[in-house]
Amino acid sequence: MKIVLDRPRCEGHGLCEEAAPQLMHLDDDGELVLDLEEIDGGDVALAKAAARVCPVAALRVQ
Amino acid sequence: MSTVALKRVVVVGNGIAGLTAADTLREEGFDGELTIVGDEIHPAYSRPALSKALLLDGDTLSSHTLPPASHGARELLGVRATGLDPDRRLVTLDDGTSLPYDGVVLATGSRARRLSGLPDEVTLRGLDDALALRRRLAGRPSVLVVGGGPLGMEIASGCLAAGCPVTLVSQGEPLTAQLGPHLAGVFTTAARERGLTVVRTGPARVAGRAGDVHVALDDGTVLRAEVLLTAVGDIPNTEWLAGTGLVVNGAVPVDTRGLARPGVAAVGDLAAFPTPRGRRRVPLWSSAIDQGKSAARALVHGDDAPPMSFQPYFWTEQFGRTLKAVGPLPAAGEPVYVDGEPGSGPALMAWQQEDGSTTAVALDYRIPVPRLRRMTRTPA
Numbered sequence: 001m002k003i004v005l006d007r008p009r010c011e012g013h014g015l016c017e018e019a020a021p022q023l024m025h026l027d028d029d030g031e032l033v034l035d036l037e038e039i040d041g042g043d044v045a046l047a048k049a050a051a052r053v054c055p056v057a058a059l060r061v062q
Numbered sequence: 063m064s065t066v067a068l069k070r071v072v073v074v075g076n077g078i079a080g081l082t083a084a085d086t087l088r089e090e091g092f093d094g095e096l097t098i099v100g101d102e103i104h105p106a107y108s109r110p111a112l113s114k115a116l117l118l119d120g121d122t123l124s125s126h127t128l129p130p131a132s133h134g135a136r137e138l139l140g141v142r143a144t145g146l147d148p149d150r151r152l153v154t155l156d157d158g159t160s161l162p163y164d165g166v167v168l169a170t171g172s173r174a175r176r177l178s179g180l181p182d183e184v185t186l187r188g189l190d191d192a193l194a195l196r197r198r199l200a201g202r203p204s205v206l207v208v209g210g211g212p213l214g215m216e217i218a219s220g221c222l223a224a225g226c227p228v229t230l231v232s233q234g235e236p237l238t239a240q241l242g243p244h245l246a247g248v249f250t251t252a253a254r255e256r257g258l259t260v261v262r263t264g265p266a267r268v269a270g271r272a273g274d275v276h277v278a279l280d281d282g283t284v285l286r287a288e289v290l291l292t293a294v295g296d297i298p299n300t301e302w303l304a305g306t307g308l309v310v311n312g313a314v315p316v317d318t319r320g321l322a323r324p325g326v327a328a329v330g331d332l333a334a335f336p337t338p339r340g341r342r343r344v345p346l347w348s349s350a351i352d353q354g355k356s357a358a359r360a361l362v363h364g365d366d367a368p369p370m371s372f373q374p375y376f377w378t379e380q381f382g383r384t385l386k387a388v389g390p391l392p393a394a395g396e397p398v399y400v401d402g403e404p405g406s407g408p409a410l411m412a413w414q415q416e417d418g419s420t421t422a423v424a425l426d427y428r429i430p431v432p433r434l435r436r437m438t439r440t441p442a
């Protein structure tokens with residue numbers, strides 16, 4: 001599966017990073033960086049947890 | 063309570079707090095029977111989006127959607143819990159059935175406080191409210207918003223952006239009670255520049271009859287508009303818990319792990335939990351998430367679960383400006399500028415609060431929240 005970021009929508013809250021620090025982080029400018037886009041196994045649940053906490057629904061797992 | 067005893071968990075309320083608790087139960091290894099009851103027919107969605115992007119989003123209507131749940135729970139949507147029997151460990155439902163549990167998560171959130179029982183008084187709490195408001199704004203009606211808190215101001219901002227003439231009625235200067243005078247000034251200045259009319263008053267009333275409502279200010283002035291909206295706080299949905307002894311002053315008090323009693327967790331807007339400023343409700347998005355996680359761990363692991371480490375995170379977007387804050391608000395006095403300077407540009411600021419805590423605020427300034435959190439740990 002794949003994590004997709006709708007970049008214009010992302011407001012850099014970083015709540016997703018708190019949920020899945022293994023998969024994504026905000027860089028020093030507050031831009032979200034996906035460290036891993038293609039995911040499988042246990043990472044799928046993590047990615048979904050990250051997408052869920054995003055209050056502006058900027059992340060999708062598909 | 064040990065893991066062995068936990069075979070059936072019922073989560074009541076399908077908002078972000080209930081959803082997070084359900085997800086976390088699974089992450090923590092709970093593989094028993096999980097049921098979620100929610101009285102809205104919609105899958106869980108992002109409530110903060112309702113007063114922000116959703117009011118603006120031309121046509122996509124997707125800013126509130128959350129990814130589908132992965133907890134594999136049995137979901138009873140459109141079903142309302144009507145009672146809880148803590149002794150027999152039963153949740154009763156409005157379809158006449160009841161659900162037995164070993165562990166229960168109370169997550170029924172809160173609803174908008176109203177100033178009248180009149181149908182013309184519009185409030186914004188649920189997705190249906192937001193969609194109905196959007197449809198009405200398309201006709202660019204005049205709008206009167208009562209309530210100068212963050213929600214009232216966001217709604218006023220959305221209505222202005224939709225092209226409506228908007229008047230906001232506020233007790234005192236808007237946002238001052240919530241954010242402190244400095245930050246309130248930033249937003250009210252932006253609001254007035256964009257054409258918001260602010261009326262300051264003492265307690266206001268909503269009166270009239272169906273089809274003809276008005277707002278009466280404390281000095282007797284009467285205001286009318288085509289759309290009358292109020293945003294004057296929220297009331298926890300705890301009526302269904304009557305007689306359980308779990309409700310104190312309208313909310314459910316819990317311990318540092320989110321438990322009201324062994325096997326009974328309460329999370330989100332209806333729960334009052336211990337904070338450095340006393341036991342209180344913190345009806346905010348990331349607070350609901352932190353509580354949901356912590357309480358689910360407590361149900362699975364009991365006393366071995368860590369207590370919740372809570373630090374408030376708040377954000378708002380209105381009148382073209384955005385704010386993110388970590389640490390207690392309101393912020394009194396003037397800030398120290400970590401980056402940027404006084405004026406209307408982007409700024410990163412810190413307040414040293416009287417109780418020794420630090421509040422870090424980013425205004426139109428992109429910064430990872432973890433960095434904001436770090437700023438609150440080093441003195442400004």
Ligand SMILES: Cc1cc2nc3c(=O)[nH]c(=O)nc-3n(C[C@H](O)[C@H](O)[C@H](O)COP(=O)(O)OP(=O)(O)OC[C@H]3O[C@@H](n4cnc5c(N)ncnc54)[C@H](O)[C@@H]3O)c2cc1C
Nearest residue numbers: 075077078079101109110142143170171330331345346347
């Ligand atoms: C318009 C708006 C904008 C907001 N903006 C922000 C923001 O910018 N930042 C921020 O941090 N917070 C914001 N908040 C607050 C935040 O959305 C809430 O704190 C959060 O949604 C609380 O989640 P919850 O799960 O506790 O409650 P809720 O989301 O209210 O979920 C509770 C669910 O339980 C259901 N329910 C109620 N009674 C029953 C019953 N008897 N049986 C079954 N189901 C029942 C309810 O219908 C609801 O679906 C905003 C809130 C609103 C309304």
Ligand code: SF4
Nearest residue numbers: 010011013014016054
């Ligand atoms: S939580 Fe959402 S808005 Fe915040 S950084 Fe992650 S994707 Fe962006």
